[in-house]
Amino acid sequence: MLQANADIDTSAMLTERQKAVLDAALRLLVEEGDNLTMTAVARRASCSKETLYKWFGDRDGLLTATVQWQASKVRVVPVDGERLDLTSLTASLEGFASDWLKVISSDTSIALNRVAVGHAGSGKDDLGAIVLENGRFALARRLKPVLLAGKQAGLLDFADAETAFRSFFGLVARDVQIRLLLGDRLELTEAAIGGDAVRATQQFLALFGAKTGPQGL
Amino acid sequence: MLQANADIDTSAMLTERQKAVLDAALRLLVEEGDNLTMTAVARRASCSKETLYKWFGDRDGLLTATVQWQASKVRVVPVDGERLDLTSLTASLEGFASDWLKVISSDTSIALNRVAVGHAGSGKDDLGAIVLENGRFALARRLKPVLLAGKQAGLLDFADAETAFRSFFGLVARDVQIRLLLGDRLELTEAAIGGDAVRATQQFLALFGAKTGPQGL
DNA sequence: GCCGAACCGTAACGTACGGTACGCCTGCCG
DNA sequence: CGGCAGGCGTACCGTACGTTACGGTTCGGC
Helix, strand or coil: CCCCCCCCCHHHHCCHHHHHHHHHHHHHHHHHCCCCCHHHHHHHHCCCHHHHHHHHCCHHHHHHHHHHHHHHHCCCCCCCCCCCCHHHHHHHHHHHHHHHHHHHCCHHHHHHHHHHHHHHHCCCCCHHHHHHHHCHHHHHHHHHHHHHHHHHCCCECCCCHHHHHHHHHHHHHCCHHHHHHCCCCCCCCHHHHHHHHHHHHHHHHHHHECCCCCCCC | CCCCCCCCCHHHHCCHHHHHHHHHHHHHHHHHCCCCCHHHHHHHHCCCHHHHHHHHCCHHHHHHHHHHHHHHHCCCCCCCCCCCCHHHHHHHHHHHHHHHHHHHCCHHHHHHHHHHHHHHHCCCCCHHHHHHHHCHHHHHHHHHHHHHHHHHCCCECCCCHHHHHHHHHHHHHCCHHHHHHCCCCCCCCHHHHHHHHHHHHHHHHHHHECCCCCCCC
């Protein structure tokens, strides 16, 4: 389930003009939320509605193209799972936590998640699946190799990488995402994010750190 | 901020008929999502649209009344913070975790959160604030006395009840709520919820349990 | 039995918006 | 230079839905 083949890179077959149009739609989505109109997109992008329909089919097509376009912009570099000690593992986890908090508190992420959640009710399109695939599941794909390497190096101890990841996810995100989506003002400064990242990492290490660590004497 | 005086009990000044109408609207909200029409509500509730407008002002008024009505139905009993030992504290925490997972995975909670998130973008009404107030913040109000009692009894150790609560929240909910809101199929059986509740509680105790516990010899 | 208020059912109105058609301009190709 | 494909701007259509108006019905009070 939840395949949604959202990982095939559709951004390759987009002309520069089309990308510009999608960027305009994205900005408008951040400003207006789901109640953006085709006319507004056309005006903002300085193109005609007919072009929008020719390129994207209908309104839902434009929305999914916009979401996929944003997703394609944050492709990530695979981590190099080489020589791992406790400090490098800690740094890596803190980096993931900090990045993730920055993402989910960004304006565009909030706007995208809002429309995806709204559309998830009436299953017209797969916005929810796309967002999930490029958000939470992409994060898991990136983080799990690190966790497994940490286990291999004897630094971490867990039975299942999936459950370990989900606990890390919970420790990092806590109630932040749902509060932001529900409109709670909750300014996350750079410093607060950094603090949360080290706290979450410490807690995760306390839960899943191997008993036979460097302090094992 | 986020006051939204959503805790004044408006359900007292509702006639039985009005409650029935709101129940119909609620069921319809679960089925149809945010795209429910006034006509549909009137038909389902066997009342006239004129009555809907007379009672609730406009569509947004009906929506907020529905959300508040649902919120008023889950008023909770205050816990008795008496004689607390580790087993009773554990049981209490597991109860909170299990209840919370049951709530956020229920159809009505998902539907309500979906519309509230959708409306949070364009601040026409305060659905997001209401849901937040009766969801996450109500849980905090109920749980914090337990945490403080646990600290008082020497069973827990934390500096700030708020941050301790948020960690507990993260350990319990993890990625469940956002996945459900985004439409991920994710059936939580009674057994799975129970297992998650004990796991989350154990992890929380591992993080915040006092070092000088019953095993302190 | 009668009155008025509340309410039901439904028809009607206004508008916003998705979707389409058409005229015009511009740049490319032969 | 003529045609033409692509694209802009805009006017237009159809429809769904929020909102209002109105006639008919029930019901409590005198």
